[in-house]
Amino acid sequence: DTGVSQNPRHKITKRGQNVTFRCDPISEHNRLYWYRQTLGQGPEFLTYFQNEAQLEKSRLLSDRFSAERPKGSFSTLEIQRTEQGDSAMYLCASSFEGGNIQYFGAGTRLSVL
Amino acid sequence: AQRVTQPEKLLSVFKGAPVELKCNYSYSGSPELFWYVQYSRQRLQLLLRHISRESIKGFTADLNKGETSFHLKKPFAQEEDSAMYYCALEDFNKFYFGSGTKLNVKP
Numbered sequence: 001d002t003g004v005s006q007n008p009r010h011k012i013t014k015r016g017q018n019v020t021f022r023c024d025p026i027s028e029h030n031r032l033y034w035y036r037q038t039l040g041q042g043p044e045f046l047t048y049f050q051n052e053a054q055l056e057k058s059r060l061l062s063d064r065f066s067a068e069r070p071k072g073s074f075s076t077l078e079i080q081r082t083e084q085g086d087s088a089m090y091l092c093a094s095s096f097e098g099g100n101i102q103y104f105g106a107g108t109r110l111s112v113l
Numbered sequence: 114a115q116r117v118t119q120p121e122k123l124l125s126v127f128k129g130a131p132v133e134l135k136c137n138y139s140y141s142g143s144p145e146l147f148w149y150v151q152y153s154r155q156r157l158q159l160l161l162r163h164i165s166r167e168s169i170k171g172f173t174a175d176l177n178k179g180e181t182s183f184h185l186k187k188p189f190a191q192e193e194d195s196a197m198y199y200c201a202l203e204d205f206n207k208f209y210f211g212s213g214t215k216l217n218v219k220p
Binding site: 003004031033035040041042043044045048055056091093100101102103104105106107 | 117119122145149156158162199206209212
Protein backbone atom coordinates (compact mmCIF):
# COMPACT_ATOMS: atom_id res chain seq x y z
CA ASP A 1 0.00 0.00 0.00
CA THR A 2 1.68 3.14 -1.18
CA GLY A 3 -0.76 5.60 0.30
CA VAL A 4 -3.82 7.39 -1.01
CA SER A 5 -4.18 7.01 -4.75
CA GLN A 6 -6.17 9.31 -7.03
CA ASN A 7 -7.03 8.84 -10.69
CA PRO A 8 -6.76 10.41 -13.11
CA ARG A 9 -4.00 12.86 -12.24
CA HIS A 10 -5.19 15.32 -14.84
CA LYS A 11 -8.51 15.75 -16.60
CA ILE A 12 -9.32 18.21 -19.33
CA THR A 13 -12.96 18.48 -20.32
CA LYS A 14 -15.31 20.75 -22.16
CA ARG A 15 -17.92 22.77 -20.36
CA GLY A 16 -21.12 20.82 -19.93
CA GLN A 17 -19.48 17.39 -19.85
CA ASN A 18 -19.60 15.05 -16.88
CA VAL A 19 -16.42 13.91 -15.14
CA THR A 20 -15.69 11.28 -12.51
CA PHE A 21 -12.66 11.00 -10.27
CA ARG A 22 -11.59 8.06 -8.18
CA CYS A 23 -9.86 7.86 -4.82
CA ASP A 24 -8.39 4.74 -3.25
CA PRO A 25 -7.64 5.39 0.42
CA ILE A 26 -5.13 3.64 2.63
CA SER A 27 -6.72 0.25 3.14
CA GLU A 28 -7.07 0.34 6.93
CA HIS A 29 -8.64 3.81 6.92
CA ASN A 30 -12.39 4.03 7.26
CA ARG A 31 -12.69 7.80 6.86
CA LEU A 32 -12.37 9.40 3.45
CA TYR A 33 -12.48 13.11 2.62
CA TRP A 34 -12.82 15.13 -0.56
CA TYR A 35 -11.44 18.66 -0.88
CA ARG A 36 -11.24 21.23 -3.64
CA GLN A 37 -8.25 23.53 -3.96
CA THR A 38 -8.08 26.53 -6.25
CA LEU A 39 -5.02 28.59 -7.06
CA GLY A 40 -3.73 30.52 -4.08
CA GLN A 41 -6.10 28.87 -1.65
CA GLY A 42 -5.93 26.05 0.82
CA PRO A 43 -8.00 22.88 0.50
CA GLU A 44 -11.73 23.47 0.97
CA PHE A 45 -13.74 20.71 2.59
CA LEU A 46 -16.37 19.18 0.31
CA THR A 47 -17.57 15.98 1.96
CA TYR A 48 -16.51 13.00 4.02
CA PHE A 49 -17.39 9.35 4.50
CA GLN A 50 -17.11 6.99 7.38
CA ASN A 51 -17.07 3.58 5.79
CA GLU A 52 -19.83 3.76 3.14
CA ALA A 53 -21.87 6.45 4.90
CA GLN A 54 -21.57 10.02 3.67
CA LEU A 55 -21.70 11.91 6.95
CA GLU A 56 -21.41 15.51 5.90
CA LYS A 57 -21.49 17.68 2.80
CA SER A 58 -20.33 21.25 2.50
CA ARG A 59 -22.61 23.93 1.11
CA LEU A 60 -19.88 24.27 -1.54
CA LEU A 61 -21.07 20.94 -2.92
CA SER A 62 -23.79 21.93 -5.36
CA ASP A 63 -26.28 19.37 -6.62
CA ARG A 64 -24.07 18.91 -9.70
CA PHE A 65 -21.58 17.18 -7.42
CA SER A 66 -22.10 13.70 -6.07
CA ALA A 67 -19.79 11.43 -4.16
CA GLU A 68 -20.08 7.76 -3.37
CA ARG A 69 -18.20 5.14 -1.45
CA PRO A 70 -20.30 2.07 -2.13
CA LYS A 71 -18.33 -0.60 -0.31
CA GLY A 72 -16.51 1.55 2.15
CA SER A 73 -13.29 1.26 0.19
CA PHE A 74 -12.68 3.46 -2.86
CA SER A 75 -14.72 6.59 -3.52
CA THR A 76 -15.81 8.45 -6.62
CA LEU A 77 -16.59 12.11 -7.06
CA GLU A 78 -18.73 13.00 -10.06
CA ILE A 79 -19.32 16.47 -11.41
CA GLN A 80 -22.19 16.81 -13.86
CA ARG A 81 -22.51 19.57 -16.45
CA THR A 82 -19.09 20.97 -15.62
CA GLU A 83 -18.56 24.72 -15.55
CA GLN A 84 -15.35 26.69 -15.91
CA GLY A 85 -15.55 27.54 -12.22
CA ASP A 86 -15.13 23.85 -11.43
CA SER A 87 -11.53 24.01 -12.62
CA ALA A 88 -9.45 23.15 -9.57
CA MET A 89 -7.37 20.49 -7.87
CA TYR A 90 -9.55 17.86 -6.25
CA LEU A 91 -7.87 16.24 -3.27
CA CYS A 92 -8.75 13.09 -1.42
CA ALA A 93 -7.56 12.22 2.08
CA SER A 94 -8.12 9.31 4.41
CA SER A 95 -7.74 8.68 8.10
CA PHE A 96 -8.60 6.23 10.85
CA GLU A 97 -11.89 6.68 12.63
CA GLY A 98 -11.12 8.62 15.77
CA GLY A 99 -7.80 9.72 14.35
CA ASN A 100 -7.32 13.19 12.99
CA ILE A 101 -4.18 12.79 10.94
CA GLN A 102 -5.12 13.04 7.31
CA TYR A 103 -3.15 11.34 4.57
CA PHE A 104 -3.56 13.06 1.25
CA GLY A 105 -3.49 11.84 -2.30
CA ALA A 106 -1.65 13.68 -5.04
CA GLY A 107 -4.90 15.08 -6.36
CA THR A 108 -6.75 15.25 -9.67
CA ARG A 109 -6.34 18.50 -11.56
CA LEU A 110 -9.48 19.38 -13.51
CA SER A 111 -9.44 21.90 -16.32
CA VAL A 112 -12.79 22.87 -17.82
CA LEU A 113 -12.47 24.57 -21.19
CA ALA B 114 -18.10 30.14 11.54
CA GLN B 115 -14.74 28.50 11.67
CA ARG B 116 -11.98 30.35 9.95
CA VAL B 117 -8.25 30.03 9.61
CA THR B 118 -6.21 33.02 8.50
CA GLN B 119 -2.65 32.99 7.27
CA PRO B 120 -1.84 36.62 6.58
CA GLU B 121 1.38 36.08 4.65
CA LYS B 122 1.32 34.61 1.16
CA LEU B 123 5.09 34.54 0.93
CA LEU B 124 7.86 34.59 3.49
CA SER B 125 11.49 34.78 2.39
CA VAL B 126 14.35 34.32 4.83
CA PHE B 127 18.01 33.49 4.63
CA LYS B 128 19.35 30.15 5.73
CA GLY B 129 20.02 30.16 9.46
CA ALA B 130 17.52 32.93 10.18
CA PRO B 131 14.54 32.39 12.48
CA VAL B 132 11.17 31.71 10.90
CA GLU B 133 7.66 32.40 12.12
CA LEU B 134 4.65 31.55 9.98
CA LYS B 135 1.52 33.14 11.33
CA CYS B 136 -1.83 31.46 11.80
CA ASN B 137 -4.91 32.92 13.44
CA TYR B 138 -8.20 31.15 13.89
CA SER B 139 -11.75 31.85 14.91
CA TYR B 140 -13.56 29.06 16.68
CA SER B 141 -16.07 28.91 19.50
CA GLY B 142 -14.65 26.09 21.55
CA SER B 143 -11.39 24.26 22.13
CA PRO B 144 -9.79 23.92 18.73
CA GLU B 145 -7.64 21.15 17.40
CA LEU B 146 -5.01 22.74 15.20
CA PHE B 147 -2.50 21.41 12.73
CA TRP B 148 0.24 22.48 10.39
CA TYR B 149 0.46 20.70 7.05
CA VAL B 150 3.34 21.10 4.60
CA GLN B 151 3.64 20.57 0.88
CA TYR B 152 7.14 20.29 -0.56
CA SER B 153 7.69 20.83 -4.26
CA ARG B 154 6.13 18.05 -6.32
CA GLN B 155 4.97 16.19 -3.22
CA ARG B 156 1.59 15.71 -1.64
CA LEU B 157 0.27 17.54 1.36
CA GLN B 158 1.42 15.95 4.61
CA LEU B 159 1.07 16.56 8.31
CA LEU B 160 3.92 18.48 9.91
CA LEU B 161 2.64 18.74 13.46
CA ARG B 162 -0.48 19.07 15.59
CA HIS B 163 -0.88 21.08 18.73
CA ILE B 164 -2.17 18.20 20.83
CA SER B 165 1.13 16.36 20.45
CA ARG B 166 3.19 19.30 21.66
CA GLU B 167 6.15 17.95 19.73
CA SER B 168 8.91 19.41 17.61
CA ILE B 169 9.12 18.10 14.06
CA LYS B 170 12.11 18.97 11.85
CA GLY B 171 12.92 21.69 14.36
CA PHE B 172 9.48 23.31 14.02
CA THR B 173 7.23 24.03 16.98
CA ALA B 174 3.83 25.65 17.30
CA ASP B 175 2.14 26.88 20.43
CA LEU B 176 -1.58 27.37 20.77
CA ASN B 177 -2.36 30.79 22.23
CA LYS B 178 -6.05 30.85 23.05
CA GLY B 179 -5.97 34.45 24.19
CA GLU B 180 -4.65 35.62 20.84
CA THR B 181 -6.37 32.78 18.93
CA SER B 182 -3.09 32.00 17.24
CA PHE B 183 -1.06 28.93 16.36
CA HIS B 184 2.10 30.31 14.84
CA LEU B 185 4.75 27.94 13.47
CA LYS B 186 8.32 28.66 14.47
CA LYS B 187 11.80 27.43 13.76
CA PRO B 188 14.91 29.06 15.20
CA PHE B 189 17.23 28.35 12.27
CA ALA B 190 15.72 27.87 8.82
CA GLN B 191 17.24 25.40 6.37
CA GLU B 192 16.97 25.44 2.58
CA GLU B 193 15.04 22.17 2.67
CA ASP B 194 12.31 23.92 4.67
CA SER B 195 11.23 25.75 1.52
CA ALA B 196 7.63 24.66 0.92
CA MET B 197 3.98 25.66 1.22
CA TYR B 198 2.69 25.59 4.76
CA TYR B 199 -1.00 25.34 5.64
CA CYS B 200 -2.56 25.85 9.03
CA ALA B 201 -5.70 23.79 9.63
CA LEU B 202 -8.44 23.51 12.24
CA GLU B 203 -10.61 20.49 12.95
CA ASP B 204 -14.27 20.93 13.85
CA PHE B 205 -16.14 17.70 14.48
CA ASN B 206 -14.24 15.69 11.89
CA LYS B 207 -14.23 18.48 9.31
CA PHE B 208 -11.03 20.28 8.51
CA TYR B 209 -10.64 23.94 7.57
CA PHE B 210 -7.42 25.12 5.98
CA GLY B 211 -5.86 28.53 5.68
CA SER B 212 -4.78 29.85 2.32
CA GLY B 213 -1.17 28.89 2.93
CA THR B 214 2.20 30.59 3.24
CA LYS B 215 5.02 29.89 0.85
CA LEU B 216 8.31 29.76 2.72
CA ASN B 217 11.39 30.45 0.66
CA VAL B 218 14.70 29.88 2.41
CA LYS B 219 17.54 31.50 0.51
CA PRO B 220 21.11 30.21 0.67
